[in-house]
Amino acid sequence: MLIVDDDRALSELLGRILVSAGYEVALAGTGEDGYRKAMREPPDLIIADVMLPGMDGYGLCRQLRQHAATRLIPVLMLTARGNIADKIAGFEAGADDYLTKPFQPQELIYRIKSLLTRVHGPSEPPPMVPTRGLIIVFFGTKGGVGKTTIAVNLAIALHQRSGKRVALCDADFSFGDVGVHLNLPTVRTVLDLVDHIGELEPLLADQVLIPHASGIRVLLSPFRPEEAEVITPEHIQHLLQFLSELYDYIVIDCAPSYEDRMLEVLEHADEIMLVVTPEVGALKNTSLFLDLAVKLRLSPEQIHIILNRANSNVGIGADEIEHTLRHQVAFRMISAGRPLVFSVNRGIPLIIDQPDHPFSQQIFRMAEYLIARPRPQPGESEDASAPLRMKSA
Known part of the structure; x- marks a missing residue:
């Protein structure tokens, strides 16, 4: 050089x-x-x-x-x-x-x-995997709860701990920030796959999903919000099936929305990581989501509540949150404060920059938990009974 x-x-x-x-x-x-x-x-x-x-x-x-x-x-x-x-x-x-x-x-x-x-690109492309990839969806009922930060760091931790192929997908199609967290330019996006939805093949995925130095590949959201309007729930269904055949883990960062496309993502999720902060507004919206999950026929076992900023001195305690939501808190993330803000601003995830930081260690434990979860088999489908869908106005 x-x-x-x-x-x-x-x-x-x-x-x-x-x-x-x-x-x-x-x-x-x-x-x-x-x-x-x-x-x-x-x-x-x-x-x-x-x-x-x-x-x-x-x-x-x-x-x-x-x-x-x-x-x-x-x-x-x-x-x-x-x-x-x-x-x-x-x-x-x-x-x-x-x-x-x-x-x-x-x-x-x-x-x-x-x-x-x-x-x-990576020096040696990993071999194709025989099992269907585990689809891990990060969802929050409001913005600003730290969902993207946790999703980005977890995707890297999954690759580091398992050595498997990991795809990180930004499904906040209008205002996604996954690329910012990883300092990636928006040169290729999900639209490049949508344009070829009837002819998806592994070579195209290698060209569109951007390789990151950590070893994961990243599917970015469109550069401009108005470009996302062409993406339909049917596109998402095809893309998730396609990606689950190529990658061991598909980590998806959703928009805080109940529009049809986000419901399509949730319908195909194997694990739903529901991020909440210890405040009244976030808890109210999370409680509404859990009620909706019943109507969507999502299994309680696949919903994992992540209490972010759990060490807040002014927030609601974890026990009270569990009582209010009638659902166990699976992971309690501390607030990493300035180191986390600094890592986002530089585009270097904290799990890479400071792997020994307590926040990073919690992310590693989350990754190890998900790696130990049962894996779906090829051809294995969701519940035969179709979930109830909500149509946006």
Whole structure:
């Protein structure tokens, strides 16, 4: 890979870090020199500082994107300025990722692995699985309960603990944030599968589901909310059947909605992870959901209540929640506070950044519980009696 930075000491330090991680490294001190070296021998990845003499990092990106030989080379921008305007300028110039100084070596290595995996995919595709994948659906009756954060971290934990194929799907089709949590660009989305709904095949899934450095694959929601209108419950039925034939675990992050598409997801769930926070409004809505679950003929055994921010000093206690909902709390998640916010803002899940954090350890225990659950067999269908469906107005 190629490091383009006018700070020679920093370039050499980064070079030593990357060489020790097994990479071959070349250095360039200016944007012009970096451009010439990239054109002469295109590297696998370019790390470029924004503030370069002459041609700056933005200009270098724009030049690289204009030529076929360098157009697809991933570019990681380095800068001491971390405001959003600088990041947008970098992405508009063609950068693939952005790292703000100062940073830890392990974060640099993680970003590099993520970019290389995104471009080249995993080195050895895992074999197809003989059993039908376990569909794990995360649902919350209101926004802001931490559902997406838990779903993202759990998907990674499932892969780490089981070594199996895991697909993480963003089913909040209008305002999904799974890609933000993983720092993934919205280049391919569920719409790319919907467009080929009658001709789904494993190769297409490999092209559309974005590989993440953690080893999971991610199916992102549409880039714009209005694009999601074309997705129907029938599309979802086909997609879930398709994905369950390719992956051992399908983790789905749902929108907090009772519209037909979300009900279709719930109907096909093997495990429903119902996330609630210790507040009156969330409990009221969760109680209504549990009543609805009876009408939908969802089994109580497949609904697992996750009490998030269980260590809140002003919230309702777990015992009172169980009494109110008449349902056992399966998992009690502590509030991770600033470390969790920091991990989301950087696009590095806490389970990767701080695997020993109490929040991460709770996620690992949740993953181990789900891994031990009975697995559906190929061709195994849901209850023969069709669930009652609610049609949206």
